[in-house]
Amino acid sequence: GNEAQKAKYLPLIASGAIITSFALTEPDVGSDSGSVKTRAELDGDAYVLNGSKRYITNADKADLFTVMARTGGPGPKGVTAFLVPRDLPGLSVGKPERKMGQQGAHVCDVNFDNVRVPVENRLGAEGDGFKVAMRVLDRGRLHISAVCVGAAERLIADSIAYAKNRQQFGKPIAEFQLIQAMIADSVAECKAAKALVLQTARAKDRGERITEDCACAKLIASEMVGRVADRAVQIFGGAGYIADYGIERFYRDVRLFRIYEGTSEIQRTIIAREALRSEG
Ligand SMILES: Cc1cc2nc3c(=O)[nH]c(=O)nc-3n(C[C@H](O)[C@H](O)[C@H](O)COP(=O)(O)OP(=O)(O)OC[C@H]3O[C@@H](n4cnc5c(N)ncnc54)[C@H](O)[C@@H]3O)c2cc1C
Known part of the structure; x- marks a missing residue:
């Protein structure tokens, strides 16, 4: 403006x-x-x-x-x-x-x-509108990536708390390695997405062109939180499907992140376009 x-x-x-x-x-x-x-x-x-x-x-x-x-x-x-x-x-x-x-x-x-x-x-x-929109969407994609990381961190914290508390076969389900594997995958994927979001935010603060990085962050973070939410439902078992526990709401809410401000497919087309333009 x-x-x-x-x-x-x-x-x-x-x-x-x-x-x-x-x-x-x-x-x-x-x-x-x-x-x-x-x-x-x-x-x-x-x-x-x-x-x-x-x-x-x-x-x-x-x-x-x-x-x-x-x-x-x-x-x-x-x-x-x-x-x-x-x-x-x-x-x-x-x-x-x-x-x-x-x-x-x-x-x-x-x-x-x-x-x-x-x-x-x-x-x-006149004619600058699309440029305006794309600038807004770069920033918006970075914002959504950060929201995805935040939602994933909450889901992981809730999953760990539930797994430590819920007892089956005489012990907390957190002691089962198959549950631990789900927690480990979620923690690792969330940390990787967070690192990418922070790296992109720093590049933005330095005033660099961040179109490719924002598309990468949006793709990685939105797909990541979908998997983390799915595992959280699994760790909660039946309770993961019941509204009172709040996990099913996250599962539904995070689905949108792969669709708006450019679908995952559109992020991939942006990443490929930018990568092909800059390499060689
Ligand atoms: C809850 C919600 C809030 C929203 N808020 C806003 C808002 O505030 N402002 C706004 O302007 N819009 C908003 N949107 C719109 C949103 O950005 C679009 O829904 C989204 O960009 C996808 O467009 P579409 O729904 O028309 O799907 P389509 O473009 O019809 O896509 C359908 C499928 O085809 C795929 N596809 C399309 N083109 C390609 C291609 N070239 N290569 C590969 N696959 C492709 C898509 O990835 C998708 O899987 C919102 C949508 C929702 C659901």
């Missing part, structure tokens, strides 16, 4: 006075995010937005949306980013979707029917 946009919105966002949402995905456009169809046509002092966004986190609570819309021709270079206040006429938000987990955050459709967005709400230049 420019200085005027920062001065207007950042204090409100930082203080929690307003909640924001990031609106890229559409009914027909997911992984191929450079193909967004929502249109923004310049008309005097405003862009007129028409189209729909899908699965937008916090849409029902958001006061301000970052919206990717097409101002130019096909492909990523025709996409522009806009700051769109919720109260503009023609903007409507659908009902929260019913979903597998992460019940603390709602996702909804956001619809634009001739929404007039003032020119000063454009983020960057």
Whole structure:
């Protein structure tokens, strides 16, 4: 954003006075995010937005949306980013979707029917939207990787506590080597993911280009926490399947990390693209 946009919105966002949402995905456009169809046509002092966004986190609570819309021709270079206040006429938000987990955050459709967005709400230049989105996603992927490590550490702590306490065959199940192997695999994989997340965060702090590292961290950490959650269910046995113990909630919640902000398949395509570009 420019200085005027920062001065207007950042204090409100930082203080929690307003909640924001990031609106890229559409009914027909997911992984191929450079193909967004929502249109923004310049008309005097405003862009007129028409189209729909899908699965937008916090849409029902958001006061301000970052919206990717097409101002130019096909492909990523025709996409522009806009700051769109919720109260503009023609903007409507659908009902929260019913979903597998992460019940603390709602996702909804956001619809634009001739929404007039003032020119000063454009983020960057026309055609820069995809670049803006990719920068946001680099940071977002690193954030999600850290969340995955945090969830895994909690699952490991709960698994160890349960294994020490739960008795079968006259002794704590923690004394069985098959249980120990599950704990060992989870601890080792979690530490490896954590090291990668911290290394990438340090590179970000140094101002380095971190697209490949963020994709690696997101892929490794989100796949890791899926395996750790699965083992935690196994260590808890039947209790792992019962809601009161909380493990089944983690199992459902962490599944999303392999899907949003770019699926595991998309992370692999980014890693391969960056690696092939830089090597040789
Ligand atoms: C709970 C939730 C919250 C979300 N929050 C937001 C949000 O706040 N803002 C937002 O903009 N979006 C959000 N999303 C959307 C999310 O980012 C997309 O769902 C995700 O990027 C995948 O897109 P898709 O669902 O259209 O799947 P598709 O792109 O249709 O993918 C389907 C399958 O095909 C695979 N695939 C696609 N392309 C390729 C390829 N080139 N090579 C190999 N495999 C491929 C995918 O990996 C996947 O396995 C959210 C989604 C969910 C479920």
